[in-house]
Amino acid sequence: MNLSEYRVAFAIVSLILILLATVPTLNLVFSFQSGKAQFSEFWVLGPNHIIQDYPFNVRLNQSYQVFAGVRNNMGSTLHYMVYVKFRNQTQPLPDALNSLPSSLPPLYEYHVFLADSETWETVLTFSILSASRVGNSTLVSDISINDAVFSVNSSAMWDTEHSGFHYQMFLELWFYNTTSMSFQYHNRFVAFWLNITGELT
Amino acid sequence: MKTMSVSKISCILLIFVFAASSLFLVANVSGFSESEATLASNDADGTVASAYTATLKAEKAGANVSDLLTRLDEAGDFLAQAHMAYRSGDFDGAILAANSARSIGEEVQNAADSLEVLARGESQQRLLFTLLGSIASVVLIVYGSFWGWRVLKRRYCERVLKMKPEVASNES
Numbered sequence: 001m002n003l004s005e006y007r008v009a010f011a012i013v014s015l016i017l018i019l020l021a022t023v024p025t026l027n028l029v030f031s032f033q034s035g036k037a038q039f040s041e042f043w044v045l046g047p048n049h050i051i052q053d054y055p056f057n058v059r060l061n062q063s064y065q066v067f068a069g070v071r072n073n074m075g076s077t078l079h080y081m082v083y084v085k086f087r088n089q090t091q092p093l094p095d096a097l098n099s100l101p102s103s104l105p106p107l108y109e110y111h112v113f114l115a116d117s118e119t120w121e122t123v124l125t126f127s128i129l130s131a132s133r134v135g136n137s138t139l140v141s142d143i144s145i146n147d148a149v150f151s152v153n154s155s156a157m158w159d160t161e162h163s164g165f166h167y168q169m170f171l172e173l174w175f176y177n178t179t180s181m182s183f184q185y186h187n188r189f190v191a192f193w194l195n196i197t198g199e200l201t
Numbered sequence: 202m203k204t205m206s207v208s209k210i211s212c213i214l215l216i217f218v219f220a221a222s223s224l225f226l227v228a229n230v231s232g233f234s235e236s237e238a239t240l241a242s243n244d245a246d247g248t249v250a251s252a253y254t255a256t257l258k259a260e261k262a263g264a265n266v267s268d269l270l271t272r273l274d275e276a277g278d279f280l281a282q283a284h285m286a287y288r289s290g291d292f293d294g295a296i297l298a299a300n301s302a303r304s305i306g307e308e309v310q311n312a313a314d315s316l317e318v319l320a321r322g323e324s325q326q327r328l329l330f331t332l333l334g335s336i337a338s339v340v341l342i343v344y345g346s347f348w349g350w351r352v353l354k355r356r357y358c359e360r361v362l363k364m365k366p367e368v369a370s371n372e373s
Binding site for chain 1: 250253254256257261267273274276277278280281284285288289324327331332335338339342346350354357
């Protein structure tokens with residue numbers, strides 16, 4: 001190794017050391033983006049906390065449970081809002097293609113503040129309080145969600161294909177957009193079907 | 202006789218005024234209108250949103266906001282109660298819940314503002330110390346490199362000078 005080769009090796013080692021010494025400062029001055037995908041997880045699980053055994057054949061005045069949860073992977077704290085809605089087969093679901101929520105009014109709602117990588121989960125308890133059957137249709141008048149009573153007045157015709165009076169309970173995920181200063185639909189919803197059975201009033 | 206009747210009348214008037222004001226107060230407390238409930242609900246929405254924005258700023262400044270998030274969750278519960286009560290026409294319940302949400306929201310906003318100021322101060326101090334540390338390290342590295350280079354160069358030259366020339370024969 002001659003002197004000029006020694007000089008080059010020395011300069012390279014010194015530059016590397018200088019770079020290492022400035023890394024903590026550069027890290028504080030510039031915020032480096034992680035490149036991590038930003039998304040929110042949203043789920044509803046059956047009463048056994050698995051994706052099975054969802055309540056389906058529901059009877060009047062009986063209590064049913066599901067678990068609803070949200071996980072924040074958006075990179076910062078988020079203010080989420082979950083709307084619980086109820087519909088018959090003809091009423092609209094959210095429009096996933098156009099990122100639009102269902103036009104149905106919410107019954108129950110949750111507000112949750114979640115830091116990045118944090119999870120929230122709750123038990124949603126519901127029961128059909130009042131429903132009547134007229135001919136080949138069923139009218140659900142009142143339902144209770146977490147002990148709060150809501151008037152729904154939603155009727156379903158007998159579904160000949162799937163044999164039942166089918167309704168759907170669905171949950172929409174919204175978040176507070178600090179730019180527009182309003183809640184924005186997060187284009188995520190979860191749903192489960194209900195078949196009203198048994199003696200009705 | 203006259204003074205008696207005057208005092209009686211003033212006494213009756215006083216009782217009447219007291220009763221009327223009590224009735225007015227009761228009417229105000231128990232029978233809130235839809236517009237009052239709307240106002241209270243919007244006010245609570247705005248306050249909780251501001252508290253959330255302030256918490257985000259504090260978090261960006263490097264503060265630990267986990268306690269604030271717990272309080273915001275409580276405010277969120279009240280906010281949800283207020284909205285649901287409002288939709289079901291229970292305006293008294295809506296106002297009660299909205300006021301609770303607003304009160305927690307204000308508390309969180311104040312705490313978040315203070316935390317942000319503290320965190321910014323600490324962050325600037327940390328930046329200063331890190332910057333000074335980096336500058337000192339760079340100066341040391343540059344000085345050490347020059348010193349090391351000079352030592353290496355001198356030793357190299359000494360080694361070269363100590364070398365004895367050798368004559369190689371070319372017999373090809």
